[in-house]
Amino acid sequence: MSDRLPGFSTLAVHAGAQPDPTTGARATPIYQTTSFVFNDADHAASLFGLQAFGNIYTRIGNPTNAVLEERVAALEGGTAALAVASGHAAQVVVLQQLLQPGDEFIAARKLYGGSINQFTHAFKSFGWNVVWADPDDIASFERAVTPRTKAIFIESIANPAGSITDIEAISTVARKAGVPLIVDNTLASPYLIRPIDHGADIVVHSLTKFLGGHGNSLGGIIVDAGTFDWSTGGKYPMLSEPRPEYHGIRLQETFGNFAFAIACRVLGLRDLGPALSPFNAFMILTGIETLPLRMQKHCDNARAVAEFLAGHPAVASVSYAGLPSDKYNQLARKYAPKGAGAVFTFSLKGGYDAGVSLVSKLQLFSHLANVGDTRSLVIHPASTTHSQLDDAAKVKSGAGPDVVRLSIGIEDKEDLIADLEQALGA
Amino acid sequence: MNHDAYPDNYIRGILNSVKSIAMVGASPVNVRPSYFAFKYLAQRGYDMIPINPGHVGKDLLGKPFVASLSDIGRPVDMIDIFRNSSHIMPVVEEALTLDPLPKVIWMQLGARDDAAAAKAESVGIKVVMNRCPKIEYGRLSSEISWMGVNSRTLSSKRAPVPTQGMRLSLNRMSVGGGNTAASDRAAKNKTEQS
Numbered sequence: 001m002s003d004r005l006p007g008f009s010t011l012a013v014h015a016g017a018q019p020d021p022t023t024g025a026r027a028t029p030i031y032q033t034t035s036f037v038f039n040d041a042d043h044a045a046s047l048f049g050l051q052a053f054g055n056i057y058t059r060i061g062n063p064t065n066a067v068l069e070e071r072v073a074a075l076e077g078g079t080a081a082l083a084v085a086s087g088h089a090a091q092v093v094v095l096q097q098l099l100q101p102g103d104e105f106i107a108a109r110k111l112y113g114g115s116i117n118q119f120t121h122a123f124k125s126f127g128w129n130v131v132w133a134d135p136d137d138i139a140s141f142e143r144a145v146t147p148r149t150k151a152i153f154i155e156s157i158a159n160p161a162g163s164i165t166d167i168e169a170i171s172t173v174a175r176k177a178g179v180p181l182i183v184d185n186t187l188a189s190p191y192l193i194r195p196i197d198h199g200a201d202i203v204v205h206s207l208t209k210f211l212g213g214h215g216n217s218l219g220g221i222i223v224d225a226g227t228f229d230w231s232t233g234g235k236y237p238m239l240s241e242p243r244p245e246y247h248g249i250r251l252q253e254t255f256g257n258f259a260f261a262i263a264c265r266v267l268g269l270r271d272l273g274p275a276l277s278p279f280n281a282f283m284i285l286t287g288i289e290t291l292p293l294r295m296q297k298h299c300d301n302a303r304a305v306a307e308f309l310a311g312h313p314a315v316a317s318v319s320y321a322g323l324p325s326d327k328y329n330q331l332a333r334k335y336a337p338k339g340a341g342a343v344f345t346f347s348l349k350g351g352y353d354a355g356v357s358l359v360s361k362l363q364l365f366s367h368l369a370n371v372g373d374t375r376s377l378v379i380h381p382a383s384t385t386h387s388q389l390d391d392a393a394k395v396k397s398g399a400g401p402d403v404v405r406l407s408i409g410i411e412d413k414e415d416l417i418a419d420l421e422q423a424l425g426a
Numbered sequence: 427m428n429h430d431a432y433p434d435n436y437i438r439g440i441l442n443s444v445k446s447i448a449m450v451g452a453s454p455v456n457v458r459p460s461y462f463a464f465k466y467l468a469q470r471g472y473d474m475i476p477i478n479p480g481h482v483g484k485d486l487l488g489k490p491f492v493a494s495l496s497d498i499g500r501p502v503d504m505i506d507i508f509r510n511s512s513h514i515m516p517v518v519e520e521a522l523t524l525d526p527l528p529k530v531i532w533m534q535l536g537a538r539d540d541a542a543a544a545k546a547e548s549v550g551i552k553v554v555m556n557r558c559p560k561i562e563y564g565r566l567s568s569e570i571s572w573m574g575v576n577s578r579t580l581s582s583k584r585a586p587v588p589t590q591g592m593r594l595s596l597n598r599m600s601v602g603g604g605n606t607a608a609s610d611r612a613a614k615n616k617t618e619q620s
Contacts, residue, residue, distance in 0.1 A: 006580065006599075016571060019584040051462045052469075053564055053572045061573065069574030080575040247457045254459045256535040256558065258575050265574065 008075065008191065009292045016070030017285075030282045031063045050246055050254070050266060060270050064278040068285050072211070072221050073261075075190040075288075076203050079226030080261035082269060083219060083281060087186060087206025088118055089274035090220035091153075094182060094202060096272065097238045097263045098150045101127030105151040106144045108135040108165065110158040110397055113385035115184070119153075138169045145177045150235065152179060156195050157187035157336070159371075160381050160405040161319040161398035162344035164331035171199025178235070180228045186210070187343050187371065191295040192336045201228040202260065209372025210342075213287040213294050217280040222264050226257030239263050245271075294374070294410055299339025301416060302408040308417045309346050314354070314424045316402065320344040342408040343371045345381075351402045355380045358404060361423035364415060371407035376416055379405050429543060429555050434579070437562050438596045440530050440552060444503035445473055447559075448495060448528075450517050451508030452476035454486055459534070460508040461486075463560040470563060471593045475502060495520050504530040506559060507537060514539035518546055527551060534558055567594035 006014075017028050036055040038044035046052035055061055065083045073081040084090050099105060107119055109132045119130040133140040135154060152174045154165050167183060174181035180201035185193060189210040195203050205211055207219030230239035230252045239259055242248035245267065252259040269275060299322070306320035321328035322340035332340040348354035358378075359367050365378040369385055379385065381399035394400055408416065427436070447467060453460045465487055468474045476486040479493040492498055495505065495517070505521050505528050507514060514533060521528055522545065531546045533539065533555040543553040564570030568577045568585070579598035586592070 010580075014580045014582070015576075018568065018581045021585050021587045024584050046465070049456065051456070051465060053569050055572060063572065066572050066574055070571045070576055073574065073576035074578070078576060080573070082574050242457075249457045253536070254462065256561065261574060 011071070011074045012291050013289050015074035016067040028064055028067045028282060028285055030278050031058075032278050033062075034058050050249060050262075058278065059273055059275040060265060062275075062278050062281070064285075065276055065281040068207075068219075068276075068281045068288075069221065071285065071288055072190075072205070072207075073223055075194075075291075076185070076223045077190075077194050077196045077225075078203065078223035078261075080258035081221050081223045082261050082264045083207070083221045083276045084269060085220065085274040085276050086218045087184070087204065087208065087220040088114065089272075090204040090206075090222050091115065091118060091184075093264050093268035093272060093274070094204060094222055095123065095128055095151065096268050097260065098180070098236060099126075099128045100237075102129075102148065103127075103150045104129045104131050104146060104148045105153055106131045106133050106141055106149060107152075108133060108154040108158065108170075110135050110161070110163060110165075111153075111155055112159040112184070112186075113381065113387075113389070113397070113399065116386075116393075116397065117388055135163070135165045135170070138166065138173065141170055141173045142176075145173070145179075149177055149179055151182055152177070153182045153184070155184045155187065156193045157321075157341045157343070158398075159187060159343065160345050160385070160403070162187065162321055162328075162341050163319065163398065164321045164328040164335055164340065166331055167193075167195055167198040167200060167335065174201070175199070178232065187341050188336060189291060189295055191292050192299070192338055192341060196223075196225040196227070198335065201225050207284045208370070210295060210298070211288055211291060211372075212284040213291065213372060213374060214283070215370055215373035215375065217283040217287075219276050219280050219284050222261065224258050224261035224264075226260075228260065230259060238267055243267070295342075296339065297410040298342035298372075298408055301410065301413045302342040302344065302406075303339065304413040305406065305408055305416055305420065306344060306346075308420065312421075312424055314349055316347045316349045318344070318346040319398070320346075343405065345398060345403045345405045347400070347402040348404065352382070355402060355404045358423050362419055363422075364411065364419040365406070371405075373407065374410050376409035376411060377407040381405050427543075427547065427553065429538070429540065429553070432554065432557070434566065436552075437554065437557070438566055440504070440532075440554065441559065441563055441566065442596055444530055446475065446502045447472050447504045447506050448475040448477050448492075448498055448502045449506045449508060450477045450495065452478050452486055452491070453508075454478075454481055454484065459558070463506070463508075463534075463558060466560040467563070495524060501526050502528055504528060504532060506532045506534070508534050509537065511537050511539050515542045518542040521551075522546065522549060530554070532557070532559060535561075563594070563596070566596040566598065568598060569594060 069081040131144045133144045171181045182202045183195035183200040186206045203223040230236045239252045255262045303322045310318045321332035365376045382401045386399035481491040530552045535558045538555040565577045581598040
C-alpha cells in the first residue's frame with residue numbers, strides 16, 4: 001500500500017464508493033429503505049448511543065447518501081460531510097449548531113436571493129440575526145463583529161453576477177473574531193475553488209446546481225473542514241457541552257475533527273428532519289462522476305459567451321470575472337484559475353423592457369429559476385429571484401432592473417452565441 | 427516520526443500487527459469516549475485490558491479492571507492512553523519499566539506530549555499522538571464512511587459484510603496519506619493564537 005494523492009477526477013469517480021458487500025454491485029445501489037434491522041439489542045443501543053458506526057433510519061443516515069457525503073468531503077478536502085434535502089436545508093442545519101436565539105451572524109450582501117430571504121425573514125423568527133457586510137470591502141466584515149457574532153457566511157463565486165469573493169481575507173477576519181467561516185461553494189464547485197484550502201471552516205452546497213449538474217434532483221450538503229476548535233469559551237454549546245439528547249456526550253471530545261458534521265447529523269438532521277432521498281443522492285452521485293468534464297466545458301462556454309456579449313452594441317456591460325477587464329479578474333486568477341464559473345450577468349442598454357424582450361425571444365436558453373444545469377438558462381433577477389428586495393437592495397446585490405442573469409450550459413458555444421445574437425438583434 | 431502527519435502505512439501497520447491493547451483511563455461510563463473506543467476495539471477482535479485504579483474489582487464488558495500497567499502480569503503490544511497531555515509522562519515512564527516493552531504507545535485525540543514520545547521512541551517504541559484508534563480503524567477499513575466521514579481511502583474490491591468480532595481489512599488505497607491537513611492546520615492555528 002503506497003500513500004499517494006489521486007487526482008480530482010479519480011476522486012470524483014471513486015471516493016466513498018466501493019462494490020456492494022452483499023451483491024457485488026459496482027454502481028452505488030439506491031438503498032430505498034426507511035430503516036435498517038439491528039443485529040441485537042446491544043447493537044441497537046450502541047447505534048442509538050453513537051457508540052458504533054452503522055445505519056438506523058434514513059432520516060439520520062443512509063448508505064447511498066453516505067457515499068455522496070464521503071465523495072463531496074473528499075473533493076472539498078474536508079473531514080466529513082452531511083447530505084440534506086436542499087441547499088437551504090444545509091444552511092438551516094449549519095446555523096442551528098452555531099446560533100442561539102439573540103445571536104448574530106455576518107453575511108456577505110452579495111448572495112443568492114433565496115438566501116437573502118431566508119436570512120432576513122425565516123431566521124429572524126428563530127432569533128438568529130443577520131448582519132450584512134460588503135464582500136468588496138473587507139473592513140465592513142471587521143466592523144460588523146460583535147460579542148454575539150457566531151459565524152461569517154459568504155459565497156465563493158457570488159450570485160447573481162459571478163463576482164469572486166476574497167475568501168482568504170475574510171477568513172482572517174473570522175479567525176480574529178474566533179468564529180467559523182462558512183462558504184457557500186455552489187457556483188464554483190470544488191473543481192474550480194476549494195474554499196477549505198483558503199481558510200473556510202464549513203462549506204455548504206446546493207447539490208441541485210453544478211454538482212448534480214443535470215437539473216433533475218434537489219439536494220444540499222455540509223462539509224466539515226475539521227479546522228475549528230469548538231471548545232473555546234463555551235461559545236458553541238451544541239459541540240462543547242454535554243448533550244442531554246445523548247446522555248451527556250460531548251461531541252467535540254468524542255468525534256474530534258469531524259464533530260461538526262456529526263452535530264449536524266445527530267442534532268440537526270435528526271431533529272429538524274430535512275433528509276435527502278436516497279434516489280436523489282444516486283442521481284447527484286452520477287452527476288458528480290462527470291463534474292470535472294462538465295465544469296470545464298461550462299466555464300469555456302461561459303467565457304466565449306461573455307466575450308461575445310461584451311462586444312455587442314445592445315449590451316451596456318458584462319459582469320464576468322473571467323474577462324480580463326472585469327473588476328474581479330485578479331481574484332478569479334487567484335481563486336479560480338481553471339475558469340470563473342458559468343453564472344454571470346449583463347445589462348442591456350434598453351433597460352428592463354429590453355431584458356423582457358430578450359428572454360422572450362431566446363430559443364435555446366430556458367427561462368427558469370435555476371443555475372448549474374447542462375442546459376443554458378436565463379432569468380431576469382429583478383422580477384424573479386430578487387423580486388422581494390427593494391430597489392436599492394436589488395442594485396446592491398447586483399440585480400438591478402436592467403440586469404439579465406445567464407447560467408451557461410454545455411451545449412456547443414456557437415449555438416448559444418447564435419441564439420443570443422438573434423434575440424438581441426431582432 | 428513526524429507527529430504532525432502520520433503516513434497511513436504507519437497507522438495501518440500498527441493496527442494490523444498489535445493484538446493486545448491496555449487502555450489507561452478506560453471508563454465504565456458508557457458516554458465517555460474511552461468506553462466507545464474500548465467496546466469498538468474489542469468488537470474488532472483486539473484483546474483489551476482496562477486500566478483504571480478506581481474500578482479494580484469490577485469489569486468492563488467482561489474484562490477485569492487492572493490498577494496499573496505494572497499489574498497486568500503479561501506482555502501487551504500496545505498502550506492506549508486516555509489521559510490529558512499533562513498526565514502522559516508518568517504513564518510512559520511506567521510503560522518503559524515493563525518487560526517486555528510494549529511495541530506501541532498511543533495517545534488519544536487531544537493528547538500530545540512530545541517529550542514523552544521522544545523517550546519512548548528512543549527505546550524503539552512506536553508512538554501515535556492526538557489520534558483515536560477507533561476512528562483510525564474505522565477510517566482505514568472505511569467502516570466509518572457510514573457516518574459520512576472522509577476515510578481518505580479508495581478501493582475497487584468487494585468487502586465482506588462486517589459481523590461481530592470480525593477483523594476488517596485495512597489495506598485500502600490511501601488518498602493523501604496520513605496528512606490530516608485540515609486538523610493539523612487547526613492545531614497550528616491554535617498554537618499561533620495562544
